[in-house]
Amino acid sequence: MATIDAGTKTGRMLVYRHSLAVRLSHWLNVLCLTVLLFSGLQIFNAHPALYWGQYGADNDPSFIAMEAVEDGNRVKGVTHVGSLTFDTTGFLGLSNVDGEATARGFPSWLTVPSYQDLSTGRRWHFFFAWLFVFNGLVYFFYGLFSRHFRRDLAPAGNELRLAHLGHEVVNHIRLRFPKGAEARHYNTLQKLTYLVVIFLLLPLMIATGLTMSPGFDAVAPWLLDLFGGRQSARTLHFLTAFSLVAFVVVHVAMVILSGLFNNLRSMITGYYAIERGDEQ
Known part of the structure; x- marks a missing residue:
């Protein structure tokens, strides 16, 4: 990660943690996934x-x-x-x-629109689904060509040792979060979780969503065989979506517990504060 020093006189310094591309894709994903969840529940209500x-x-x-x-x-x-x-x-x-x-x-306060309207729910869902896919492709190619995936998300060999992973799990349970130089980078649990979400859950959600489209099945009929039919794809789509909801809940909880203002600032401006003297 880039480490531009924007130090202050308060015993802390600011390091550049998130690039503009990462920040923009993050907030667009927040919008897309929120609308996709609520409109998806509207669609589910047509046959719950x-x-x-x-x-x-x-x-x-x-x-x-x-x-x-x-x-x-x-x-x-x-x-x-x-x-x-x-x-x-x-x-x-x-x-x-x-x-x-x-x-x-699902109750009306969890669906878009709040009243029962399958047609409107589908329009909201499909529009933000394609926006989400486009955003994901831009992020993927950025991560590939900027080496973001390799530099920031790929765990080093020693990080995959069971002793190291166990140590990080214990620290998370005790709410002991990285400080100083360690806070410049994602920890191993973050890296592994983000890789699972980016390269497994999100592609699975997109693929199962496409499998439910008769028009797309005509282009790629093998998707029906891959997922065992349209109804199985619908179930996997639902379960994958709620796995992402669980990820978001844990993610938000960790953001709050490890320093809400500092984390929000880093995802809005790119700069993250660490203690001066621990940066080397």
């Missing part, structure tokens, strides 16, 4: 169930399903995960819309 296999509801058992069912004199929301059933009244399966209990998979 997931299946393994080729054909879905007619021939394959659901893997996850949300519905509203009658329970005596009342209606309740239930969520099925495999053979397990959970009462999720008020959130999944049955939620309040304008003060009235309404049958829907």
